Amino acid sequence: MADAATTVAFITLGCAKNEVDTNKMRALVHASAFVEVAHPELADIVVVNTCSFITEATEEALGVIFEVLEGRNFTQGTAKLVVAGCLPARYGKTLGTELPEVAAFVSVEDEEHIVDVLEHLLAAKGEKPELSPSPAPLHAPSPAAVSALEPSPTSVPTRIVDKPWAYVKISDGCDRYCSFCTIPSIRGRYKSTPGSEIVAEVAQLVAAGVREIILIGQDTGIWGADAKEPGQNLAQLLDLLATSFPATWLRVMYLQPEGLTTELLEVMAAHDNICHYLDIPLQHASATVLKAMNRRGSGQEYLELLSRIRSMLPAVTLRTTVIAGFPGETRADARELERFIAAAEFDYVGVFIYSQEEGTVAGRRTDQVPLRTRKARAQRLRDLADTIGFARTAQRVGSTCEVLICEQDEDAAAEGDTRALLGRTKGQAPEVDGMVHLTEGVPGQIVSVRMVDAICYELDGEGV
Ligand code: SF4
CATH class of the missing domain: 3.40.50.12160 (Methylthiotransferase, N-terminal domain)
Structure with missing residues (x-):
């Protein structure tokens, strides 16, 4: 002992x-x-x-x-x-x-x-x-x-609650085998967490005071596809959670494009407590590069997908991630990705420099792009994405929306910053997006806030 x-x-x-x-x-x-x-x-x-x-x-x-x-x-x-x-x-x-x-x-x-x-x-x-x-x-x-x-509906892993929001893992592993990625070899084959366990874990977190649940996994969109009982999918899971926990915000991260079904978008549109926020890791826009990545689609198909999403969820916030300098990426491919980022107008873009990894198909390719070029291409993408993202953040000034107060920034408070309370709207995910800076409130509260200023991806708000 x-x-x-x-x-x-x-x-x-x-x-x-x-x-x-x-x-x-x-x-x-x-x-x-x-x-x-x-x-x-x-x-x-x-x-x-x-x-x-x-x-x-x-x-x-x-x-x-x-x-x-x-x-x-x-x-x-x-x-x-x-x-x-x-x-x-x-x-x-x-x-x-x-x-x-x-x-x-x-x-x-x-x-x-x-x-x-x-x-x-x-x-x-x-x-x-x-x-x-x-x-x-x-x-x-x-x-x-x-x-x-042994996990069971009555014995879900206990969680420690120290924030008003919590991640819930609805799957682990990945079956996509993107040619650059080590995750399938590290985390293994895709495995959905049983729905009953997810619901029990969410119930436990909500009972402990959590106000926002963020569903995560390497590939959330195919949740349930490997389940023994047929008929379970992410749309049904979200519908059930949104109905069962009406005062709790629900957010889904890491939705691959194939997972964005009409059924899922309809469920998102039908519930106020599901954040109209989509994080879609597209990785590239050139069909040639996407194929070499062992991924499907093209920039044109992705633009059509985004347009369909925006027609069903007009106020949606969109995030993506892309990779700069994949092996064999030509200057024309890099420019195609830039044109796509300009046309797609994402609110947030995570730009990653391609990393040559041992044990991957892409890592064995002999046409690696020089690191200096990869870095330069990534910087051009970041600058472009920031120009668009900053402008889209600035457009929110003057609007009023709900904000979940997440924490007090102790360093800022110690320095006398009057806006030391940090919160997020339904359009801001934790740890990756901007935040709303507030003067009043208590962590865990959801309050109505008018946005009064914007700096880069950050917003200043005032309670209304
Ligand atoms: S990049 Fe994502 S979807 Fe592709 S293999 Fe890795 S974890 Fe799976």
Whole structure:
């Protein structure tokens, strides 16, 4: 059993999916005899939940791991380091040799057994568990422990609520195999979370005071396609959630173009509490590049899709992500993408510089675009997207809409900034878009706000 004084700290890197995974591990730790502490230097065990979908993320993860190992609790004490998430999933057995200081590696599938891993580390008294070559647990937990963690409609993973909004993962893995992407090899095949579990998790979060639920997954639009019971799809799930939780905002992220069905758009149009906000990762507009990416469509088809969306949801906010400098991308392809971004008029665009990744089809291509050119093309796209995005944000000045107050910016408040409260409209997703800066209110409140000024993607608002 864990000593009551044994402390654990978590560090999360990467995307929203990892945030959810850490949140669930924290909840399991809270339900055990371990005690969570905020600062890694004060912890007996530090868990770093890593991202490694591109080289830059891997380098960041390694940087954080080495930083943790330099803490006094490691250099002058007996603290132990656990590395979870995508890094062990991507690099497997080699990590055990490369990082002998790490006490245990926990793959994504095994995170639900985090308490068993921590118990095992204590029991082992410094003995390092073997890194499993398969996604199997580092050691075999007892059947009772496994059945207690088995997800079921009545036993959903407990969540820690520390914000008025929460991500809910409705799937994991991906079956699309885009030629540049490591996610299918890291996260495995697409797997929908059962609908009953999603509803139970949302109910738990709403009961704990969450006002906005953000459904995430690598490919949310095909949710339910792999379900044993036919007839479940994202439109039906959203309809059910919107009806069951009418006072809660619902937002869906990462909708691939194929997932944008008329049924889904009709459900979005029918419910006021579903944010008219679509995040569609298109990645490119040149049909040649898209084909080489193992993706479907063309810029023209995407413009038609956006026009259909706007005809059904006139006030929709649109976000996309694109990749600059994919192997073989010609100057003409790059200009085609720029013309598409100009014509599509997205509110927000995430521009990524192509990253050549080991183990991918695109990474093996011999026609890689020089890094300098990739960077230059990305910058042109960012400048263009910002010009459009800033103008679209400025157009919101004078409008009145609901804002969910999310947090107080403590640094801004300490500096005497009177607009230190930060909120979001239904057209702003957390962590990626702009925010609304307010003078009054309490986190968790949804208030009516008139927009009085705009700076870049940020808005100043006043309560009405
Ligand atoms: S849709 Fe493509 S880019 Fe997105 S996770 Fe799946 S394979 Fe990767």
